[in-house]
Amino acid sequence: MKNIFESPPPVVENIDKETEDSDEEVFQKYVESLELTPDDFEKQILDIGSNTAQFAKYAKEHRISKEIYSIDIRPASLEREKSVVGSAEALPFQNESFDLVVSLSAIPNIYIGAEFSGRREQIIQQAIEEMIRVVRKGGEIRLGNIRLEKDREDGYIQNYITAVHTVLDQLRKREDIIISTQKISPDEDLLRIQKV
Numbered sequence: 001m002k003n004i005f006e007s008p009p010p011v012v013e014n015i016d017k018e019t020e021d022s023d024e025e026v027f028q029k030y031v032e033s034l035e036l037t038p039d040d041f042e043k044q045i046l047d048i049g050s051n052t053a054q055f056a057k058y059a060k061e062h063r064i065s066k067e068i069y070s071i072d073i074r075p076a077s078l079e080r081e082k083s084v085v086g087s088a089e090a091l092p093f094q095n096e097s098f099d100l101v102v103s104l105s106a107i108p109n110i111y112i113g114a115e116f117s118g119r120r121e122q123i124i125q126q127a128i129e130e131m132i133r134v135v136r137k138g139g140e141i142r143l144g145n146i147r148l149e150k151d152r153e154d155g156y157i158q159n160y161i162t163a164v165h166t167v168l169d170q171l172r173k174r175e176d177i178i179i180s181t182q183k184i185s186p187d188e189d190l191l192r193i194q195k196v
């Protein structure tokens with residue numbers, strides 16, 4: 001297989017498990033929130049903000065997919081073979097390496113991290129632009145379990161929602177992507193970005 005890493009990935013040492021949800025529960029949450037279908041599992045997938053890579057681990061152990069790469073900013077991966085420590089805003093992968101880029105519940109965390117640097121919108125925009133860079137033409141990015149509904153919340157969550165909309169308004173100027181949103185539940189939206 002083609003080497004998709006730009007440089008050798010850092011070795012993942014720490015395999016602490018930090019979530020109480022079972023691998024199966026996490027996998028099911030990915031499937032529901034990202035509307036994953038059997039066809040999607042035929043594709044080469046990158047999971048950004050994967051935490052302990054439970055999604056990839058379950059898919060591999062149950063022979064659903066061996067082609068899921070995982071990246072998280074913290075060194076806590078369980079699926080060593082295709083796991084990397086790194087940040088969403090500087091992905092260590094070549095252009096157009098994946099068919100499907102997914103990220104579940106990670107954009108709010110990226111926003112929290114970005115807040116300390118005072119560059120909230122810029123870092124979310126950088127992260128999404130990186131996702132667009134590494135996905136192949138004809139491929140798709142799905143960002144799940146995010147909140148996009150304006151004016152429903154106060155304070156911090158509303159600031160986060162406003163920041164995401166500011167970034168999406170900028171990204172809509174690009175001609176190589178199509179952005180669409182979908183309500184999964186009253187508190188949960190799915191953002192799809194197709195690369196054309």
Ligand SMILES: C[S@@+](CC[C@H](N)C(=O)[O-])C[C@H]1O[C@@H](n2cnc3c(N)ncnc32)[C@H](O)[C@@H]1O
Pocket residue numbers: 026048049050051052071072073074086087088089103104105106109110113
């Ligand atoms: C709420 S957890 C979601 C984990 C997993 N996707 C799930 O749904 O079970 C968010 C994850 O995003 C990671 N994260 C936060 N900022 C990140 C960044 N800038 N780049 C990559 N991962 C990041 C955190 O370390 C954390 O593991």
